[in-house]
Amino acid sequence: MNESILGPFGLHIKQLRLKAGLSQEELAAKCGLDRTYISGIERGLRNVSIVNIFRIADALSLPPAKLLEFECESEHE
Template sequence: MDIVKVFGTNVKRYRQVLGISQEAFAEKCGLHRTYISAIECYRRSISLENIQRIADALEIETYRLFLKEEDKE
């Protein structure tokens, strides 16, 4: 499992479900838009602190960001 890809895919999917842009989401997280873009494009590994900030902004449990699509059911 490529954890960076799973994480980035989930961040993008949950963000899109909320219907907000990368810029608005980055502001909600207290991070930069290019940082969010790099996560969603699988170019960035991130700290545990930022993982929690993202989960909080998405209003989901942190572990959900690490589940592959087939594991979510």
């Protein structure tokens, strides 16, 4: 596991963003982050910090823990 969680996490964030009806630009603006950073998260390229997880959760009006509730195959390297 470890780095292999970033892909599934990114897909999960993308799904939550789309469910909220937000574009990457809109989510980025609500978080005070750059659109390219949101894009990087969704593509599994960013090892997001807890502070930014809380920012994104706040922007999506979700409990932060919800952002960590996704399926990932823990046996991958």
